Amino acid sequence: MRTNIPEFSASCILAICLFFSTGLKAQQNNISTKKKNILFIAIDDLRPELNCYGASYMKTPNIDRLAKQGLLFKNAYCQQAVCAPSRNSIMTGLRPDAMKIYDLGTFFRKTVPDVVTLPQQFKNNGYISETVGKIYHTGHGNQDDDLSWSVPSWNITESINNLKRVKRGDTIRLESSLPKINDKLLPYYKSNAPEEQMVDAVIADMATKRIQALKKQDKPFFLAVGFKLPHLPFVAPAKYWDLYNPDDIIVPKKTEPEGTSKYAFVRWSGELQKYHGIEQYKSEGYLPNELSRNLIHGYYASVSMVDAQIGKLLNALEKSGLKENTIIVLWGDHGWKLGEYGMWSKHSNSELDTRSPLIISAPDFPKGKTSESLAELVDVYPTLCDLSGIQKPGHLQGKSLVPILENPKAIVKHVAMSQYPRGKFIDTNKTKQEVMGYSITDGRYRFTRWQSYENPKLIIDKELYDHKDSRIDTKNLANSEKYSKELMRMENLLNEMLDKN
Template sequence: MNNNVVSSIFTRFFLYQSAGLSLLIVSLIHSTMVIAQEAPLQSPPKRLNVLMIAIDDQNDWIEPLGGHPLVKTPHLKALAERGTVFLNAHCQAPLCNPSRTSLLLGLRSTTTGIYGLSPWFRDVPALSGRLTLPQAFHKAGYTTLTTGKIFHGGGGKPKDRLKEFDEWGPAGGVGKRPEKRLIQPPPHPNPLVDWGAFPHLDSEKGDTQITDWAIEKLQQRQIQQSSSTGETKPFLMCVGYFLPHVPCYVTPEWLAMYPDDDSILPLINEEDRKDTPRFSWYLHWRLPEPRLKWLQQYEHWRSLVRSYLASTSYVDAQIGRLLAALEATGEANNTLIVLWSDHGWHLGEKGITGKNTLWERSTRVPLLFAGPGVLTGGKCVEPVELLDIYPTLAQLCQLEAPTDLEGVSLVPQLTNPLAVRQRPAITSHNQGNHAIRTRDHRYIRYADGSEELYDHRVDPHELKNLADDPALSALKKQLKSLLPSIDQPPVPGSKDRVLTFDQKTHRAIWEGEIIELSSPIPE
């Protein structure tokens, strides 16, 4: 044998027998050469897809939240049962543009200064280059798709939209309209403020069309995967439903799901506004959404509630179609689903309809997660915010996100719904007006210093304002300390539902109109 070979690697085998055992001892005599067997290469873990579902103006009247005893939303109920539902989730602003801007940028409206339906945030110099949640997914190698209403106002100018998402589907919206209004115009008319049933097809509705597009994209991806030799990129698909935003137009079949009697009406107190500050009216001073008195006078209240519930059930059916299509692709087990609404909606509570308030009916929203890493059947009662969605998805999907996100990841609660959060949910409507929601209380402070306080343990409908109770002064002081430390004025170009307050003159200004202390509250 060649001595060089012997010196390069030499292995001796000794067979040693003891106590009936045979031991094989391998002794490596030389270390100048190592023979190693490489472990087989392992594929990196498959990245999560994300299906984000948004519902416009959807309050807590869905089965998982129990906001209305007669509502029928079987698909949302099933989704909540296969994931975790947040029972105390709240928007950061009770209006479409500031709420959606906050969620997608990860900043409060009190930080951005966006409070009204305008401007588009890209037109604000300080925000023009801000990395949105969809852009963070794109930057991480995701294909991003959207259809329906995700950004308020459609996502900027058409030429700029590909900077926000890779693919844009139909805008959705109302779809087919009746030949004329179904209800008489309210005192401050707007073409959108209408509701009821008329003969048409679900296929003619905008929300059906966006669902069709999303399903088609999922099916195309399935075909692409089956015919491709390489891996397809993970996706972020955002589907934004318009209903139950007004006009709440439904087919007669959907309306027939709900009884035409007073059993469907929400609980109200006709004297409810007697213990709320006058300033609370300023937040919804003159709006197209009618007051409860008008609805009662012209017998439109029941039809509005029925139409809203029917619209909610119709959207639930579209979501069911979408989730069934996802399941059929075989990708459901690798897709994280998050569902939210931008804010709630009053249907007579506190004497009004619409949003634009700091009460529970306007701030409480659906927020559901389901999919890999999410506890099945979880229910979390901790106060959480839509603002938390951005950091949650950034953590779960390993995104490079801005370092100044103002929300906090919900991952601890997605695995353990009992995990405690040491922060409240905060909602703001224009500068100086804020609501603090903890597990047990809601504290509201308006720009003029007036206050409201509700104990949700005994008053879930917020019918008794406790702000003047001297025994609760310490609690009020504690809740007041949680108000936002940043409270920016409206950015230039702000309009539509913008309220300002002059601390020197003690005057409120609603959309350019000075509100005097003697001004009658609009009917």
């Protein structure tokens, strides 16, 4: 008995199968090839003294919130503990030696003119690449890199100057003039100006507007946002100062490591010295405890101020519906001494200066994890390429951290390397110095070798510190027979690093 089911020819059935198969593949391809946005957040002079890093007294709820969304690297290190060289490294994927730049004022295009930067690589692969705030170091005669961006970078100085003439209601949107004494700025200041008048608040406001605007574009974006605090001067609204009780702030001991090299530290920070009330203590060598406590208080308040601005960015991503398709990287360009050893600022190879905060939040990866694995800022470039399915340029000197994002216990490198020059400039281009210090850490020991810049075989001094119990350097163990094997092992690892690079 014949049914009423219609008969289909073999060719008709094949056509139907191909239709559904093609449609399914197209749908899968749309999912797999959808490019993820990048929110790239830089913070100036931020050391990893945050609640999510174990400093429970710090009020950083928004950075903590980001850490819960991604992976926190407990042992990430910059390549040179000063603004321009560090930022050059993360943006180009090159170490300072590859660029031959160790100062603040030399534009990297002068020494590596054809290098493809991180945002430039994304721009070349169909992304809209934009920047708001401080990403490259543009002071001291240095400049921004036009090739990195799809549109001209937002000039905050120009914008604030324009805002001086634009009133919104009864409020002028600019930071109030900071008080000076004898023509010098105060190093710290509890401001009564509205928060929206602060420079970093203006940066956050502009960045949130860019997120909203970029959502309307039919392209993925790479948005770099750079905050200026907690760089000196430590200026923040009173409400952030009031988060911290000065009586609870502990001033570090003013004790240098025993047997440390004369090249290890800059005894007196020229960066801090230019502010009012500092230079008078230069002859004594140390700042008094009360002044030190006020500086630390100001730094903490500034960190909380920046944290609030990061919250605005995270809120903007969520409100725009872009959160689930956006990779977020938060990094500090280097560490900072807050009175440890009686010293301030960065400019050394010490653990406190070279260790940087690094948090990466990527869709489809484990959330709320921490990793003890070593990482370097120079690794961020290849990591973002791998996360985005973008080909890595051949010049990169870092390694992708994606294996660690997948498994926080994974190891991609055995040491992290930083460097710092000492001595007088010996050429007119100010790119070479008499002595170069190379420093590596394996997560416990830090080894530093000071050598002639022009004749690397001429070894001038060595340092070895054990950080098993503390990040503070206490005693140079390089001349201890007990640690001779560790010294040799670390020196061999340094030699391998230098040979590779």
